[in-house]
Amino acid sequence: MDETGVTETEVLGLLRRIKERDMPFERILSSMCTMPHPLAIQAHMEFIETNLGDPTLFPGTKGLEESVIAMLSALLHAPNAHGYITTGGTESNIQAIRAARNLSGKKNPNVIVPGSAHFSFDKAADILGIKIKKAQLDESLKVDPASVEMLIDENTIALVGTAGTTEFGQVDPIDELSKIALSRDIFLHVDAAFGGLVIPFLEEEYPFDFKVKGVSSLTIDPHKMGAGTIPSSALLFRDEACLGALATSTPYLASRMQHTLAGTRTGASIAATYAVFKHLGQSGYKRIVARCMKLVSMIEKRVADMGIPLVIQPVTNVIALRVDSPEEVASKLRERNWYVSTTLRPKSLRLVIMPHITEEILNTFLTDLREILG
Ligand SMILES: Cc1ncc(COP(=O)(O)O)c(C=O)c1O
Incomplete structure (x- = not known):
């Protein structure tokens, strides 16, 4: 801690700059958390x-x-x-x-x-x-x-x-x-x-x-x-x-x-x-889950077209792609600012389709994935 403090505006500016180093949610496909309502x-x-x-x-x-x-x-x-x-x-x-x-x-x-x-x-x-x-x-x-x-x-x-x-x-x-x-x-x-x-x-x-x-x-x-x-x-x-x-x-x-x-x-x-x-009620969550699962189905179709098999038929909004060398693919995606995780047993590229993910985000992501996989 410094001897004397700085103004609130300075601190807030500092915080904003530091936060810019964090990954924006729209590039995160690995987290089980999402933007709060x-x-x-x-x-x-x-x-x-x-x-x-x-x-x-x-x-x-x-x-x-x-x-x-x-x-x-x-x-x-x-x-x-x-x-x-x-x-x-x-x-x-x-x-x-x-x-x-x-x-x-x-x-x-x-x-x-x-x-x-x-x-x-x-x-x-x-x-x-x-x-x-x-x-x-x-x-x-x-x-x-x-x-x-x-x-x-x-x-x-x-x-x-x-x-x-x-x-x-x-x-x-x-x-x-x-x-x-x-x-x-x-x-x-x-x-x-x-x-x-x-x-x-x-x-x-x-x-x-x-x-x-x-x-x-x-x-x-x-x-x-x-x-x-x-x-x-x-x-x-x-x-x-x-x-x-x-x-x-x-x-x-x-x-x-x-x-x-x-x-x-x-x-x-x-x-x-x-x-x-209170605000969403069960019908609100039903809508959110239905939207996530629709996006999961969209990925399923698109990766099938690319010849990528899935580890299991998705049950919830997690989808695991059986690509060769998933860690390498994840690291190439990271170079393009996408954050995905990999699984251990069996090895795969794992995507979690949380409520912050949109069709537009996925279209851009899948285009990058296709390019990386050649
Ligand atoms: C099935 C399951 N249990 C427990 C946890 C741990 O939850 P937290 O990270 O909130 O402690 C996670 C985290 O992803 C999870 O997926």
Whole structure:
């Protein structure tokens, strides 16, 4: 920090210049986040100073959090789910596994996750002292329930399924995992960080939420397909006891108990999520998802014309192209200011078609891709 400050105008000029180094969203086809809805931004700013670290000081904002949880619970077929808004899918997943561990009371716990699970479960394992076992996938990159079943032992405290995998957007057979979980009396967590605000609005139905009896908890992120502001994920539990398993007493605060991982916690992104849910409603999300999926179909046709096969038939708005040397193609695209990612198993060029992507953007992108592939 300098000894004396500079004017606000100078600082803002400085910030604008620095921000120019960031990639503009219209060139990003790799992110699972998007431009927040303008109303979300406005609501965020209205609540910028709120802190749900001590909700008794902010009862209005706390009420907004309860409303968001209630709206998500109803959408996900668990009218009485219990939960809270976290900083992201990572925190929600960590806290879900922490609740399962605390409830189990087991000494050397393990959790079975799909081979395709998000790396937040590796973080959870490290933090919580849990072993992670990775189950095999089938040819369509869904977890193989038989492989999950084979990995279960007396120390298994939870199974995990993903609804909208990070790399390929695939939905695991949550109903099959549920049967296993119920028959073995094991906690089942669904990571719907990405897919939770896509799958309910698709034409095709996929069982993935609390309608499936064995689902104990679920992660869903408004800061991904919800067009909310960062940070906003929700962790939902079917039973209140699971939330109770996360309780810590908070002696010096006006509120006596916390279930959250974070202490100080913004209410701004909660207000943003509330605003965008109220404004868009289910019909608004249906329109957004339909638009993204239409663009996915457009890519499918265009890449088929170019002779590029897909890794799997897209289920959600993630499409993976089987090109030769995907890292090289991604790096050539980067030279033309396009930001795409690559997948590991199998190797492919991965595009996430988020709401900020338009047909015009894709036309320019696909022209560049065609030129690069020759
Ligand atoms: C399926 C899934 N789970 C969890 C996460 C982690 O979410 P976050 O980056 O918000 O912590 C992601 C991120 O892309 C994800 O795709």
